[in-house]
Structure formats: C-alpha cells, structure tokens
Amino acid sequence: MIAADDTTKALSDEWLTYQVGKKDEDAFDTLYRRYARLVAWQARSLLRSGPAAEDATQSTFVILWKKASRITLEGESLLPWLLGVCRIECRSILAKNQVLAQPSTDNGFEGSSPDPGPEELVIQGEIVRQIEMHVSQMSELDQAIYRLCLLNELSYESAAKELGITHGAVRNRLSRLKSKHRRHDPNRETGASQ
Template sequence: MSESGTRTDAELVAAAAGGSEFAFRELYRAYARPVFWLAHGLVGTRADAEDVLQETFLAAWRKLPGLELAGESLLPWLATICRFQCANRIRRQQRDRAHLTAAADDLLPDTVDVERQVIEAKLVERILREVGRLGELDQQIFRLCAAEGYAYQAAADELGVSHGVVRNRLSRIRTQLRGTIEPEGT
C-alpha cells in the first residue's frame, strides 16, 4: 500500500518514527492482515501467527527510527521482519521440544510441512517483490483484493474507480505475477 488515507507509507513511517502512535496504527491497520497470513503460512497455527504478528509490529516499532523506506510500500520490510520472527519462534519451539519431547511434538510441524513452508515463504517473497514493482493503483488493487479479500466492487468503491477497472487490472496483475514467478524453479 502506498497510501493510507492521504499519507504515503514514507510519511507514516517518518511520523511513527517520531513517536506518532496514530501513524503507527495506520500502518498496522494497512498491513496486519498480510503479515498475519504470511506468519500463518510459516508457523502453521493461528495462535503462533497472532503472536508473530504482534512480535513483528513490536520489532518494527523499535526499528522505525532508523528505517529509510526503499520503495513505496512498507510491506516487504515487514515481511522480512515477520520471517525472522517466525524463524525465531520455530527455533524456540525446537529447543522446547528437546526439553519436553512428548508435549512439544504435537506443536511442531513435521519435516514435510517445514519444507512446504520454506517453499511457500520463498514464493511469498517473490510475489511481494513483484508487487512492489507495480504501479501505485495496481499495488492498492492487489492489496485490497488479494491480500485483504475485498470483492471487486468493494475495492472499486474504496479506490474510487469502476468495478471493471479493478477486475481487469487484477486479472492482468495475476497473469503478470504468474509469468514472473513461475520460471524461478518452483
């Protein structure tokens, strides 16, 4: 997302880095859902994903003063923090597993699940990279429809464009994403 209301992510980041809780809340509202789903795909449970979401935004809050936003969207940076938080959580669970073998066994995914999660994480990273290269309107359409689950008309109303614009652009975005991410050896 490049804009929240009328302020860009860069403006919101600068305000939040200066201590504005309102600006940070705007960033949280904009990105909590995609960060949650990324975490859920990596850690596998809703409870762990909710914890990782909170840990991700807490780490982001602490790191905002030194952040220079590279693109228009804060999402790739948050996704990187989220992946680190997920890795930390999985490592902690593995340590706990060594100490509490029977109880922790049920909480951890098996090796096949971990491999699938790594593959999915790499795919999400490539998708986020490609989405970051889209124009501002296309990024907003992708965020609303693909990441937040908006219907075409709801996204159109939110963005002030027609239903057809959302439908056609999202179709083009999906085709473009498929074409750019499939060759990388999935």
C-alpha cells in the same frame, strides 16, 4: 488539518513510517491496519499455529515501533520490510519450539492446517503481487540474484556459476540488496537469528 493535496503524502508508507519514528500512534495504527493481515498470513503459513502466528505478528509491529526512525524505504511500500522482519521472528519461534518440543510424529503445533483456506489464498496472492512488484524495480542482475539465492536458495557459488559472475560479486550485490530493504538488522533487539 491536512490539506487535500497532502492527503496522499500523509497516507504514504514513507510518511507514516517517518511519523511512527516520531512515536505517532495514529500513524502506527494506520500501518497496522494496512498490513497486519498480510503479516499475520505469512506468520500463519510459516508457523502453522494461530497463537504462534499472533506472537510473530505482534513482535513484528513492536520492532516497527522501536526502529521506525531508522527505516529507509526502497520503494513505496513498507510491506517487504515487515515481511522480512516477520520471517526472522518466525524462524526464532520455530527454533525455540524445536528446542522445547518433545519428539513426535507431527510438526509440534496444535491445530495445524496443511491447506490454506480461500481467504488465506487471496492474501497470499496479494503478498506475492506486492513482493513481485518490488522485485521488478530492481536491475535484471539483482532480480536474478534475488531469485537464485533467496527464492531457490542456491549458494553464492552456484548462483555465480549460473550467472557467469564471481562469487564475491554475488555476495556483495546480495548484501547490498538486503541492506537496501532493511537498513538495520532486526535481530539486534529481538535476539532472533538468521
């Protein structure tokens, strides 16, 4: 039985992820209940397809189950790691669908909806809040590199010019940031490509 003082620790993402690494199904269920809706929302917003979003969400949590013992959190939340894996899964699904799809005038997905509903907007706001909280814990230079390279999708060279540092410094710092957030490459077991 968990003592009252241990309740917070037992419910932290770090502790739950550690327990999932030991194949604790209850810990996995807790993390799934905590984050499945946020991961599913991101998948739905990227894929614009309910069934494809469900596949990406399930794949994300299968990867969590398989790789939890190798995850080191750089903060208190597992959400940034899950969203990163989900993005990779969505890219993989989109690439596969592009290969399989016949040319058409629409985006190739049935039931796509260009405008998110009120619930999706609330979830989107929560995702943005949690990501921004995580990013705010980085150094100012790392925050700038994150925003320029990952959000604005600038090349390393363009980001380096804007920040007044070398191309190599941007590349190395971004590589370090990515490895802090994802201690291993989720593509290894999924076959997804970045």
